[in-house]
Amino acid sequence: MALVRVSQPDPLRTTSAAAASATSGVRATGESMSDAQESMASQGTPASWTGDASQAAANEFTALSARLDAASAAFVRAVTVLDAFDDTLQTLSSRRIDLVERVSELNGRIDTYDADVAASDKDDATAQEALVQRSANLEREATALQADVDAWNRDQESAEQTVIAGLQGVDTVAEGQSAASAPNRADAAALADQLQQKVDSGDPEAVADWWSGLSPEQVAALVMHSPQLVGNAGGVPSEVRDEANRTSMLSDIDYLTQRRDDGQLTDLERQQLMNAEDARDTLDDYQDRIDPETGENQAFLLVYRPDAFNGDGGVAMSLGNPDTADDVTSFVPGLTSEATSLSGNVESMDRLMQLADGKNGDRSVAAITWIDYDAPSSGEGLTDDPWDFLQVAGQGKATDGGERFADFVDGMRASDQGPDAHFTAIGHSYGSTTVSHAATDNDLQVDDMVLIGSPGTGSADTATDLMPEGHLFVGSADYDPVTLLGSPAIGALGHDPAQADFGAHRFEVDPGSYRVQDLFENHSSYFNEGSTSLDAMADVVAGQTPDEVDGRTLGSYQTLDTLVVGSSVVSGGEQIWNGVEWTGGQVADAAGWTWDRAKDAGSWLNPFD
Amino acid sequence: MMASLFGCGGEGAGDDAPDAQRTAEKTRTAASTTFEAIGQGVEALGYTSTGAGRWAICGQEPSPNGAQYVAEIAVTQSNVPPSKYGAVVREQAEAQGWSVKEAGADTLEGRKDGLTLRAQYGAAGMNLSVRSRCLDVPKDEIRRLTDQPKDDLGVAPPS
Numbered sequence: 001m002a003l004v005r006v007s008q009p010d011p012l013r014t015t016s017a018a019a020a021s022a023t024s025g026v027r028a029t030g031e032s033m034s035d036a037q038e039s040m041a042s043q044g045t046p047a048s049w050t051g052d053a054s055q056a057a058a059n060e061f062t063a064l065s066a067r068l069d070a071a072s073a074a075f076v077r078a079v080t081v082l083d084a085f086d087d088t089l090q091t092l093s094s095r096r097i098d099l100v101e102r103v104s105e106l107n108g109r110i111d112t113y114d115a116d117v118a119a120s121d122k123d124d125a126t127a128q129e130a131l132v133q134r135s136a137n138l139e140r141e142a143t144a145l146q147a148d149v150d151a152w153n154r155d156q157e158s159a160e161q162t163v164i165a166g167l168q169g170v171d172t173v174a175e176g177q178s179a180a181s182a183p184n185r186a187d188a189a190a191l192a193d194q195l196q197q198k199v200d201s202g203d204p205e206a207v208a209d210w211w212s213g214l215s216p217e218q219v220a221a222l223v224m225h226s227p228q229l230v231g232n233a234g235g236v237p238s239e240v241r242d243e244a245n246r247t248s249m250l251s252d253i254d255y256l257t258q259r260r261d262d263g264q265l266t267d268l269e270r271q272q273l274m275n276a277e278d279a280r281d282t283l284d285d286y287q288d289r290i291d292p293e294t295g296e297n298q299a300f301l302l303v304y305r306p307d308a309f310n311g312d313g314g315v316a317m318s319l320g321n322p323d324t325a326d327d328v329t330s331f332v333p334g335l336t337s338e339a340t341s342l343s344g345n346v347e348s349m350d351r352l353m354q355l356a357d358g359k360n361g362d363r364s365v366a367a368i369t370w371i372d373y374d375a376p377s378s379g380e381g382l383t384d385d386p387w388d389f390l391q392v393a394g395q396g397k398a399t400d401g402g403e404r405f406a407d408f409v410d411g412m413r414a415s416d417q418g419p420d421a422h423f424t425a426i427g428h429s430y431g432s433t434t435v436s437h438a439a440t441d442n443d444l445q446v447d448d449m450v451l452i453g454s455p456g457t458g459s460a461d462t463a464t465d466l467m468p469e470g471h472l473f474v475g476s477a478d479y480d481p482v483t484l485l486g487s488p489a490i491g492a493l494g495h496d497p498a499q500a501d502f503g504a505h506r507f508e509v510d511p512g513s514y515r516v517q518d519l520f521e522n523h524s525s526y527f528n529e530g531s532t533s534l535d536a537m538a539d540v541v542a543g544q545t546p547d548e549v550d551g552r553t554l555g556s557y558q559t560l561d562t563l564v565v566g567s568s569v570v571s572g573g574e575q576i577w578n579g580v581e582w583t584g585g586q587v588a589d590a591a592g593w594t595w596d597r598a599k600d601a602g603s604w605l606n607p608f609d
Numbered sequence: 610m611m612a613s614l615f616g617c618g619g620e621g622a623g624d625d626a627p628d629a630q631r632t633a634e635k636t637r638t639a640a641s642t643t644f645e646a647i648g649q650g651v652e653a654l655g656y657t658s659t660g661a662g663r664w665a666i667c668g669q670e671p672s673p674n675g676a677q678y679v680a681e682i683a684v685t686q687s688n689v690p691p692s693k694y695g696a697v698v699r700e701q702a703e704a705q706g707w708s709v710k711e712a713g714a715d716t717l718e719g720r721k722d723g724l725t726l727r728a729q730y731g732a733a734g735m736n737l738s739v740r741s742r743c744l745d746v747p748k749d750e751i752r753r754l755t756d757q758p759k760d761d762l763g764v765a766p767p768s
Contacts, residue, residue, distance in 0.1 A: 008688045011654040015685050093686070097732050101690040284759070285665075288657045288681040292715070292731025295685060336671040343755070344670035354727070358713030428669070524672035529743065 002114070003138055005107045006145045009099050009152045013160070016089045017290065017297050023082040024243065028250035030075030030224045034188070035251075037068035070176035072224070076186065077179050079220040081166030088159045092152070093295055099149055106145055110138055186218040188225030195222065199233050202407070204414035207235030223247065231304055234411015238300050238323045241415075245304035246283070252276040252306060271311030275339035279304060279315055282343045291321065293364070302368065303408070306339060309374040313339025317346055319353050320366030322412055327360055328421040329353075329541045330368040330412070332405055334429025334453075337375040345369040348527035355538035365541065366421075370408060373401025376430055395437070395458055395493060398430060402437025402458075406444045413445050424541050426450040428526065429482055433458050433493045439466040447471065448540050451504070452526045452533065456486035456493030463503035472497070473540050474504040475533045476552075479512035479567070480522045484560035487552060500551030507536035507546040516567040624744040629664075629754055632741045633678045637662050639724055640680030640739035641762045643705050647728065647737060650701040652688035653767045660762030664754035667743035675743035676751045680762055684735040694730040702726060 045058045113134055120127050170179055179185065191214075198207045214222070223230050223244045230236055231244035256273040259265050265273065279301060286299040303316035322328045329352065333345050349367035357365045374397050409423065425446040427435030432454035438444040440459050449467050451457065452475040459465075463472040476483040476498035486496035497504045510532055512522030526533040536546035550556070558566060624632075644660055660682040668674035689697060698717055702709050707719030707726050719726035729736045746754070 012686055015655060017657065017685070093733060096686070097691060100688060101692060104690045104693070285663060288661050288683050289736055290657065290683040290685065290734050292729055292734050292736060295733035298736075333670060341670050344666045344673060347665050348669050354729075357729070358716060360713075362714050521668075521672055521674060524669040525674065527669045528674070529667060 003110045003135060004142065005110060006103045006142050007149060008103050009096050009149050010156060012089065012093055012096055012156065014085075014089060016086055016093060016295055019082060019086040019089055020243075020297070023079060023086065024246045024250065026075065026082060027079050027220075027224055027227075027243065027247045028254070030072060030079060031227055031247050031251050032254065033068060033075055034072045034225055037065055037072050040065040040068060066177075066180075067173070070173065070180040073180035073182075073185060074170040074176035076188075076217065076221045076224055077170040078167055079224060080217045081163055081169075083216060083220060084166075085159065085163040088162075090294070090296075092156055092159065095152055095155075099145075099152055102145055103149065106138075106141055110142070113138055184217075186215070186221035188221040191218060191222045192226040192229055195226070195229055195233060198235075199229070204233075204235030204407075204411040207233055207411075208414040211236055211240075227251070228305075231301070234407060235414035236411075237415050237417075238302060238318065238321055238412075241302050242300040245301040248304055249276050249279050249301065249306075253280060268307065268311050271313070272306040275306035275311075275313035275315070278340045278342055279306070279317070282317060282346055285343065285346075286319065289319070294321075296321070303370070303372045305372065308372070309338070312374060314372035315339040315342050316368055316370040316372055316408065317342060318366050318368040319346065319350055320364065322366040322368060322421070323415050323417045324364065325366035325421055326363035326419075327356060327365045327424070327541055327543060328368070328412065329356075329366075329424040329426055330370050330405075330409065332370055332373075332401070332425070332427045332431035332435050333375070334427070334431035334434075335376050337371045337431070339371060341371060342369060345371065351527055351529055351534060352538055352541065355534060356541040359538055359544060360542035363542070367541075368412075370405060372408065373397065373404050373434060375401070375434075395433060398433040398437045398458060398493070399441065401434040402439075402444075403442050405434060406438040406442030409438070409445055422447050422543050424448040424450060426452065426537065427454070429453045429455065429523065430493070432497075436460050436466055436494065448473065448543075450475065450537055450540050451497050452509075452537070453477070453480055453482050453523050454486070454497050455482050456491050456495060457497050457502075458494045460497075461495060462501075463497070463505075469503075470505065470545075472504040473536070473546065474498050474502075474506045474551075475509045475526055475536060476506070477509045477512040477522050477525065477533075478557060479514055479519060479563060481519045481560055481563060482523045484558075484563065488554055488559060496552065498552050500553045502551065504551070505545070505548050506551045507533070507539075508549045509533040509536075514567050514570055516564065516570075519563070519567060624746050626746075626750065629676070629678075629744055629746065629750070632744060633662065633664070633760070635722070636678040636680055636724060636739055636741045637760060637762055639705075639721065639726075640682075640737075641764050643702065643707070643726060643739060644680075644682045644737050644762070644764045646705055647698055647701045647735075648684060648764070648767065650689070650697040651684060651694060651735065653684045654687055655685040656764065656766065657683040657685060658761075659766065660764040662760040662762055664757060666751060666755055673748070673751050675745050676754045677743045678741040679738060680740075681736070681738045682762065682764055683737065686734065691730065691732045694728075694735060698728045698730065698735070702728070 040061055044061055045054050117131055120131060169175060198210050223240065227244040227247040231241050231248055252272065253276050256269055259269060260273065283299050283301060289298040290296065291298050298319055300318040300321060302318055303314055305314035308314035331349055333341065346369050349369050353365050353367035376397055423446045425435050425444060432451040433456055435449060436457040448471045450473045457466065466472050474497045483496060483498060485491040486494055487499055495502055498506050512525060525531065528534060539546040641660060660680060662678060662680040664676050665679045666673035667677050695717065699709050702719045707721045709717055709719040712718040715731055716729045723742045725740045727738045
């Protein structure tokens with residue numbers, strides 16, 4: 001008798017990512033509800049309004065506040081149910097993968113058995129007896145496996161019934177009121193106060209410990225009540241930070257879009273809305289990217305502060321879950337970086353991550369773009385805040401940013417799961433000065449550091465002021481003018497880390513174009529696809545050591561003046577002067593004080609003065 | 610003059626808007642047929658979407674040096690065991706004319722007509738992408754392209 005193949009389990013009708021996305025929408029609506037309720041409860045009627053009408057209005061406000069509170073409680077219950085459903089889906093998905101593997105393997109053996117039967121000698125009694133025995137064994141295995149498959153199918157059905165029943169349990173006013181008055185209802189405001197105290201204490205490990213003791217309902221209530229606090233708190237699991245920040249982002253977009261449509265947006269709100277939409281668009285760019293091992297969306301919004309830094313905004317996004325990844329890197333971009341610069345910088349991290357992923361065997365990689373400091377801004381399409389620009393010359397923003405970055409990394413370390421991740425900090429341009437300050441002033445907790453296109457390392461005089469020997473890697477293109485600001489003498493932003501006597505491990509970087517009009521582009525080429533610098537940085541992220549090249553020594557490289565003049569001569573003509581002037585301006589943007597030097601260096605070339 | 614002098618790649622920017630349009634179309638076509646073939650090969654039961662295409666910057670902010678078209682989709686579940694993904698992807702990609710090589714554990718890369726295919730797979734699914742070369746276009750064109758809304762690739766959902 002022919003053996004029956006085992007059927008594959010039914011398709012999973014809802015993916016974890018789809019459930020998470022739906023939950024985000026519910027959570028954002030619940031957050032708006034919670035805000036409205038708190039506002040209603042705290043304001044009441046104005047003191048100047050007295051009399052019967054005032055009393056009647058106050059009574060109405062109280063009643064409405066109670067109804068909104070009931071709705072808020074219902075939303076918390078709904079989110080708790082959906083979160084539990086998401087967890088169940090992940091378990092079901094994992095079990096399904098295992099079943100598919102087993103079914104495929106067993107059906108393959110049945111196919112082999114059938115072929116052996118067809119090819120067997122019917123007169124060979126011994127062979128036929130062996131086949132009968134194989135058939136019995138296979139049938140027994142198939143029956144058992146089919147039972148497992150059927151059980152999985154029933155479990156999926158059961159999970160769906162559970163989530164339906166859970167949501168139906170809070171879909172009436174009475175049920176919402178019941179949830180609101182439940183004795184075990186999570187006190188979100190009190191929890192938020194506790195979390196705020198932990199955050200203010202500056203100890204993300206304490207945050208992580210406290211967080212691990214929360215129940216699912218407390219988590220749901222807290223995220224809905226205070227998404228800004230939860231989303232930006234170091235030590236909170238990255239998955240929850242992402243959920244909270246998406247909640248804030250969606251809620252902001254709803255609210256600010258309405259205000260825009262009503263013609264009520266302030267300038268700051270307009271920038272907030274741009275920042276929120278940019279974060280949403282960047283997340284959307286990666287909606288078709290999953291973690292192949294978990295099936296979850298690969299993008300995590302780890303910081304979301306659209307109103308920070310006078311509207312420049314603060315933001316951080318990771319590709320890959322930094323809590324579970326084996327190799328984690330966090331990139332600090334430099335000049336002109338603000339929240340709306342997220343997309344392009346994430347593209348750079350995507351290229352780096354994919355390359356590192358190919359170098360580290362079975363280890364997983366997460367790559368974070370961190371723009372949560374007030375990077376100097378100037379030039380085309382950027383802030384016109386003059387104070388913002390004036391501060392470019394100094395290290396103040398790098399000092400402040402360094403403290404924020406070190407705190408961020410501490411938070412990532414605290415929420416890390418399993419063995420400690422290998423963590424690499426990367427700073428580009430002014431971001432390298434920021435990362436340097438994080439190390440010298442704030443005990444930055446990373447394993448390796450990469451500085452690229454660096455105008456200076458702040459107060460660090462040698463590599464070991466930043467990292468233990470052998471763990472500071474530097475990339476400086478020969479024709480990147482910004483890297484010459486800190487050499488041969490110390491510049492306004494500190495030492496050039498590519499100098500041989502600084503003691504860093506300098507890796508090879510393509511030298512760049514020797515045309516004056518391309519000099520600043522040389523400063524922005526470190527993450528180019530196929531470049532030697534990208535490959536070297538991927539080595540570091542993957543825990544490997546890139547090839548070393550000689551550091552700069554006097555006479556072995558062109559100083560800034562020589563580079564500007566020399567590349568101008570090579571370029572030739574009237575446009576040269578324009579080029580010198582433009583490049584000088586760009587370089588000045590980079591560190592504030594070079595413009596005069598660059599202009600002086602090029603002035604003799606200008607025959608049109 | 611300054612804009613042309615200091616735009617992406619300086620005065621020598623080699624590509625223009627029609628080049629971009631042709632590149633996007635070529636990438637979308639290659640992506641949708643390849644994604645569908647690989648999806649059938651692994652007996653896909655679900656995708657993240659019907660596929661999306663967009664322009665991404667090349668180089669680095671704040672001075673990107675070009676733009677490339679990126680098409681992506683992810684297979685979220687299938688009836689082929691993950692242990693067989695590598696072999697199936699290679700077979701299907703090669704049948705579509707891609708020259709395929711390994712690019713790390715559980716990752717394959719293919720090249721065809723200036724395009725790059727990447728397949729990264731694991732126990733829970735598979736990321737697929739097709740990227741064009743970087744087009745050498747001026748900065749204002751980079752902004753225009755990357756500001757465009759995403760394209761729906763229209764990969765047929767599993768039947």
